[in-house]
Amino acid sequence: MKDTAAPVPPSDRTRVRRGAEKAHYDEATLHAIVDDAYLCHIAFSDEHGAHCIPTASWRSGGHLYIHGSNGSRLLKQLVRQTCCVTISHLDGLVLARSAFSHTMNYRSAMVYGRFEAVEDDAGKHAALEALMDKLAPGRQAEIRPGNDKEYAATTVLRISLAEAACKVRAGGPNDDEEDLGWPAWAGVLPFARARTTPVADPACTVAAPAYVRDWQTPDAALAPIY
Amino acid sequence: MKDTAAPVPPSDRTRVRRGAEKAHYDEATLHAIVDDAYLCHIAFSDEHGAHCIPTASWRSGGHLYIHGSNGSRLLKQLVRQTCCVTISHLDGLVLARSAFSHTMNYRSAMVYGRFEAVEDDAGKHAALEALMDKLAPGRQAEIRPGNDKEYAATTVLRISLAEAACKVRAGGPNDDEEDLGWPAWAGVLPFARARTTPVADPACTVAAPAYVRDWQTPDAALAPIY
Numbered sequence: 001m002k003d004t005a006a007p008v009p010p011s012d013r014t015r016v017r018r019g020a021e022k023a024h025y026d027e028a029t030l031h032a033i034v035d036d037a038y039l040c041h042i043a044f045s046d047e048h049g050a051h052c053i054p055t056a057s058w059r060s061g062g063h064l065y066i067h068g069s070n071g072s073r074l075l076k077q078l079v080r081q082t083c084c085v086t087i088s089h090l091d092g093l094v095l096a097r098s099a100f101s102h103t104m105n106y107r108s109a110m111v112y113g114r115f116e117a118v119e120d121d122a123g124k125h126a127a128l129e130a131l132m133d134k135l136a137p138g139r140q141a142e143i144r145p146g147n148d149k150e151y152a153a154t155t156v157l158r159i160s161l162a163e164a165a166c167k168v169r170a171g172g173p174n175d176d177e178e179d180l181g182w183p184a185w186a187g188v189l190p191f192a193r194a195r196t197t198p199v200a201d202p203a204c205t206v207a208a209p210a211y212v213r214d215w216q217t218p219d220a221a222l223a224p225i226y
Numbered sequence: 227m228k229d230t231a232a233p234v235p236p237s238d239r240t241r242v243r244r245g246a247e248k249a250h251y252d253e254a255t256l257h258a259i260v261d262d263a264y265l266c267h268i269a270f271s272d273e274h275g276a277h278c279i280p281t282a283s284w285r286s287g288g289h290l291y292i293h294g295s296n297g298s299r300l301l302k303q304l305v306r307q308t309c310c311v312t313i314s315h316l317d318g319l320v321l322a323r324s325a326f327s328h329t330m331n332y333r334s335a336m337v338y339g340r341f342e343a344v345e346d347d348a349g350k351h352a353a354l355e356a357l358m359d360k361l362a363p364g365r366q367a368e369i370r371p372g373n374d375k376e377y378a379a380t381t382v383l384r385i386s387l388a389e390a391a392c393k394v395r396a397g398g399p400n401d402d403e404e405d406l407g408w409p410a411w412a413g414v415l416p417f418a419r420a421r422t423t424p425v426a427d428p429a430c431t432v433a434a435p436a437y438v439r440d441w442q443t444p445d446a447a448l449a450p451i452y
């Protein structure tokens with residue numbers, strides 16, 4: 001596995017045509033977009049047509065992982081067909097002087113390929129521990145671990161991140177020259193994902209560990225992604 | 227158009243099978259999820275297989291709207307096939323005492339159907355003005371409006387919200403009885419979409435209007451969706 005930003009040539013499916021100047025095909029951009037997300041949307045089809053299902057996702061090395069019940073329609077279909085996995089972050093509304101030049105700041109990634117099942121117990125355990133580590137580092141050692149029955153009921157799938165494209169828009173508005181004098185406010189209204197006050201279970205008597213105490217976003221950290 | 231929460235029976239495609247106790251089929255839940263979103267993900271297919279494309283979306287009455295270039299692959303495909311449009315909000319990480327009982331709080335909506343083009347000029351103008359009203363109420367009157375050439379290059383599509391399902395998970399962890407004594411912190415780590423400090427275009431000399439001055443989320447308003 002490479003950890004550097006290798007320039008990967010786009011495939012027929014991943015070559016961005018519209019707004020191609022916003023395209024990125026390097027691993028560093030892709031990994032950063034995937035790692036900043038807790039969920040993805042997956043497009044696949046069955047006898048009812050196209051479906052777009054949101055599901056928790058995380059990265060380990062060069063793969064994106066998902067999990068669920070052995071009985072899940074989603075998971076059963078995904079090992080049978082190629083699909084498209086998309087992750088999007090909305091960073092801001094871009095307000096230009098002309099209506100037509102309005103846009104949004106965003107970071108998105110689209111991955112194409114086929115999921116494969118993580119069949120062996122060790123791989124399954126490691127994958128679900130990586131999910132926990134992403135959410136709450138250190139928590140894996142505190143909780144009641146999964147038992148054989150629970151793992152046996154669970155399917156873990158992974159898809160290679162090899163065939164992927166990213167599209168990123170950042171910065172202020174780009175009005176046409178002749179619109180620059182128009183007397184409208186112009187700039188960006190940014191968004192950020194804030195981590196708000198933890199809510200303990202009423203029955204919980206255990207002191208909050210560091211990942212709970214440190215959860216809440218300090219106001220100063222809510223810097224615009226701009 | 228009805229504005230009340232009518233109970234709509236699910237179709238074959240929209241009947242939630244997994245976690246059916248989280249399903250909602252009423253209009254009020256659906257509209258609230260759609261209105262709280264700035265973007266959707268759309269699943270469709272072409273000769274390359276399935277695609278999942280993120281795009282800006284907004285609601286007017288009983289339809290969801292999207293827009294883009296006449297030359298867009300996405301928009302050209304969407305009037306030719308049925309598709310699935312999904313909107314998801316991640317509200318929190320649910321930390322249970324047992325690994326297996328961990329989950330997420332979320333609100334999601336899946337809409338099935340076929341997009342139709344908004345062909346008439348008046349409808350196109352009204353639709354794009356509704357988008358602007360959603361983002362920045364009052365701004366439509368301040369900016370340089372779209373001209374004929376710009377509107378002629380733009381496709382606006384809409385899809386009926388009639389065939390849709392929502393799935394909502396809220397509240398604290400649901401550990402099994404026998405895990406309740408396990409000494410791990412249990413509760414919810416909530417997320418919220420924060421509106422952070424506006425960034426004016428360096429060349430902008432116009433005073434910030436109300437929708438810019440009032441943009442930033444007051445800390446007190448970052449209440450957990452729980």
Ligand SMILES: Cc1cc2nc3c(=O)[nH]c(=O)nc-3n(C[C@H](O)[C@H](O)[C@H](O)COP(=O)(O)OP(=O)(O)OC[C@H]3O[C@@H](n4cnc5c(N)ncnc54)[C@H](O)[C@@H]3O)c2cc1C
Nearest residue numbers: 013014015016017018106108167280281282294298299300
């Ligand atoms: C938050 C957000 C809002 C957006 N709003 C709009 C909108 O209102 N109108 C609009 O036209 N577009 C919007 N886009 C861009 C949209 O995602 C598509 O890029 C665009 O619609 C072109 O789609 P296409 O299938 O015609 O593209 P093509 O360029 O033909 O797609 C070719 C290939 O490029 C890659 N690709 C395309 N789009 C993306 C992407 N977003 N991320 C990663 N790879 C990609 C894929 O591999 C795809 O198969 C938005 C994107 C984001 C993230």
Ligand SMILES: Cc1cc2nc3c(=O)[nH]c(=O)nc-3n(C[C@H](O)[C@H](O)[C@H](O)COP(=O)(O)OP(=O)(O)OC[C@H]3O[C@@H](n4cnc5c(N)ncnc54)[C@H](O)[C@@H]3O)c2cc1C
Nearest residue numbers: 054055056068072073074239240241242243244332334393
């Ligand atoms: C943030 C988030 C994280 C999630 N994480 C996971 C995860 O890690 N593992 C997991 O198994 N599931 C997860 N889900 C639930 C997931 O979206 C699906 O509901 C689930 O995977 C079952 O999919 P299925 O196609 O097998 O469902 P089925 O119940 O067979 O789907 C039947 C129909 O129900 C409706 N439906 C299904 N899911 C949804 C939905 N989410 N919203 C609205 N309508 C829906 C659709 O009309 C669908 O065609 C998550 C959802 C969200 C929003």
Ligand code: HEM
Nearest residue numbers: 018019099100102103104282294295354358372376379380
């Ligand atoms: C008169 C009003 C508007 C018209 C005529 C219009 C037209 C268009 C067109 C033609 C495109 C396609 C660009 C391309 O693919 O080459 C586009 C893209 C887009 N528009 Fe609009 N638009 C309008 C208003 C808005 C507003 C108010 C927003 C909200 C912020 C917006 C957000 C976007 C976004 C996010 C894209 C995608 C750009 C990308 O691919 O990065 N538009 N618009």
Ligand code: HEM
Nearest residue numbers: 056068069128132146150153154244245325326328329330
């Ligand atoms: C040992 C570890 C874990 C196992 C064995 C496991 C197993 C499962 C299984 C079997 C399902 C399917 C439920 C169903 O469809 O009936 C599921 C769903 C889910 N899991 Fe896990 N899981 C584990 C850890 C986690 C963690 C750490 C998270 C992160 C918060 C998580 C998030 C979810 C979510 C969001 C769902 C979807 C529930 C829904 O449909 O609302 N899981 N998990």
